[in-house]
Amino acid sequence: MSRKKDSQDPIVNFEESLASLEAIVSSMEDGELSLEESLQAFEKGIRLTRECQSALQKAEQKVQVLMSESGEPEAMDLEGES
Numbered sequence: 849m850s851r852k853k854d855s856q857d858p859i860v861n862f863e864e865s866l867a868s869l870e871a872i873v874s875s876m877e878d879g880e881l882s883l884e885e886s887l888q889a890f891e892k893g894i895r896l897t898r899e900c901q902s903a904l905q906k907a908e909q910k911v912q913v914l915m916s917e918s919g920e921p922e923a924m925d926l927e928g929e930s
Contacts, residue, residue, distance in 0.1 A: 862903040869896040 872893045875881060881889060 859903075862900055862907075865896045865899045865903070869893055869900065872896070 872889045876886060876889055876893075
C-alpha cells in the first residue's frame with residue numbers, strides 16, 4: 849500500500865525532517881561549511897530536532913489512546929522496556 853505524500857501527514861513530515869536533519873549533520877561533519885553556514889545549519893537542525901520530537905510525542909500519545917480499552921490515554925513506561 850502506497851502512502852500519498854501530504855504535507856499535513858505527520859509521518860511524512862517526520863521522515864522529511866529526519867532526512868533533512870541527517871543531511872545537515874553530514875554536511876557539518878564534513879567540516880567544509882563556513883562559520884556562517886555552520887550557524888545556519890545548526891539553527892535549522894535545532895528546529896528540525898524539535899519538529900521530530902513533537903511528531904514522536906504525538907505518535908506516542910496516539911498509540912497510548914489506541915492501546916487503552918476505555919479510549920483514555922494510559923501511562924506507558926517506554927523507558928524501562930527493552
